Amino acid sequence: MIESGQALPLLAFEFLEQEAENASYALQMKVASTLPENMEKLHDRMKKRLNARGKDLLYVTFHPAKRPFLQYQVDFLHRTVRDFFIDRAVLEGTKARRKTSHFNPALSLCRIMLAFVKTVSYSEEAVNYNEIFLFSDGLMYHAHTIQQAFLNNNEKSDINPQCLLDDKENMFNLLDALDQTNTSHARDMSVHWTNFKESPKGNFREKRQKNFLASAIQARLSLYAKHKIDIDPDRVHEKTGRPLLDYALRPTTVTPFELPTQEGPVGALVEFLLQNGADPNQRIDLYGGKTTWQLFLSVCYGHSLQAEKLSLDEDEVTDTIVAMLLSGADPKVRIDLNGGGRADVLGVALRLALSRAKIERIKSAMKDSKPCQQPGFLESFRSWWWRY
Numbered sequence: 001m002i003e004s005g006q007a008l009p010l011l012a013f014e015f016l017e018q019e020a021e022n023a024s025y026a027l028q029m030k031v032a033s034t035l036p037e038n039m040e041k042l043h044d045r046m047k048k049r050l051n052a053r054g055k056d057l058l059y060v061t062f063h064p065a066k067r068p069f070l071q072y073q074v075d076f077l078h079r080t081v082r083d084f085f086i087d088r089a090v091l092e093g094t095k096a097r098r099k100t101s102h103f104n105p106a107l108s109l110c111r112i113m114l115a116f117v118k119t120v121s122y123s124e125e126a127v128n129y130n131e132i133f134l135f136s137d138g139l140m141y142h143a144h145t146i147q148q149a150f151l152n153n154n155e156k157s158d159i160n161p162q163c164l165l166d167d168k169e170n171m172f173n174l175l176d177a178l179d180q181t182n183t184s185h186a187r188d189m190s191v192h193w194t195n196f197k198e199s200p201k202g203n204f205r206e207k208r209q210k211n212f213l214a215s216a217i218q219a220r221l222s223l224y225a226k227h228k229i230d231i232d233p234d235r236v237h238e239k240t241g242r243p244l245l246d247y248a249l250r251p252t253t254v255t256p257f258e259l260p261t262q263e264g265p266v267g268a269l270v271e272f273l274l275q276n277g278a279d280p281n282q283r284i285d286l287y288g289g290k291t292t293w294q295l296f297l298s299v300c301y302g303h304s305l306q307a308e309k310l311s312l313d314e315d316e317v318t319d320t321i322v323a324m325l326l327s328g329a330d331p332k333v334r335i336d337l338n339g340g341g342r343a344d345v346l347g348v349a350l351r352l353a354l355s356r357a358k359i360e361r362i363k364s365a366m367k368d369s370k371p372c373q374q375p376g377f378l379e380s381f382r383s384w385w386w387r388y
Contacts, residue, residue, distance in 0.1 A: 209241030
């Protein structure tokens with residue numbers, strides 16, 4: 001509950017007990033698995049266990065308007081209880097007292113989310129896509145926690161490096177299973193399941209050309225995205241509609257998941273995609289021929305006009321602008337402003353109120369910027385020939 005950050009369906013604790021018997025239970029579950037026939041009996045049984053283990057710190061509420069497996073929700077009695085546990089590092093102490101040598105609550109939550117995904121049916125006349133994305137986005141959110149633990153590990157950490165590697169591998173497998181499961185659910189539909197999510201307001205059109213890798217990039221899952229592209233580098237160029245680089249530069253998304261999301265570019269993925277042939281000046285038909293570079297600068301400028309500009313990581317924004325310029329992004333590009341007029345690269349940087357040192361870095365990159373080398377005719381023809 002501490003790691004989840006929000007209320008969980010009571011059935012999650014049933015899944016947690018299954019994990020104690022078999023860590024691969026979620027991967028091995030069949031799609032559209034049947035729910036317990038009597039949720040009330042499950043509620044009574046699990047409530048007794050929760051009271052015994054949670055010492056009345058947790059409580060169960062009933063929501064009759066929800067579907068049966070979501071009607072019973074578990075949360076802390078007061079949010080201050082969760083905050084107290086976090087402040088006193090109770091979670092770390094609980095982990096230390098476990099009999100198992102390694103326990104990752106984020107990984108358990110990923111498994112729980114996959115198990116829920118496998119209970120959601122697309123066969124009904126009115127599919128509730130909020131439920132589908134509630135658990136799908138939840139899995140990806142907790143996968144990001146696993147990723148950050150792996151990336152932030154250092155020699156002083158008391159976590160066995162092999163455990164972190166195992167967690168990463170398990171996370172990759174769960175993400176693959178998430179895509180496979182939802183694809184199986186939606187097997188009779190003409191587009192990828194990720195296209196049924198509502199698009200953010202603004203210039204974020206998809207035209208039903210989204211895929212799971214794009215969603216993973218929006219979820220800032222850089223390790224997973226790099227892993228999939230390393231296996232098949234052509235993914236960088238095969239994506240139709242919005243290029244993968246555009247998702248890394250503008251990862252804004254809509255989600256029914258209630259936990260906060262991070263704004264701003266996914267710097268590690270921007271650099272990786274540029275190194276793997278992504279074109280910073282690629283024109284996108286969906287956006288009237290605007291380039292990924294122009295769209296990114298427009299988003300940055302837009303943030304400068306809103307209160308949420310404070311949520312942007314100025315270092316990451318600066319690093320991204322510099323990386324784009326050094327990879328051939330047009331230093332002379334201009335963007336159209338909603339109120340009329342135009343802004344150039346330095347105009348955007350000044351509007352973001354970046355420090356003098358950061359602006360000097362951008363100026364230096366503009367001087368060192370080289371035109372993006374496009375493949376010659378013969379190379380383009382070979383690429384087209386082998387692709388088709």
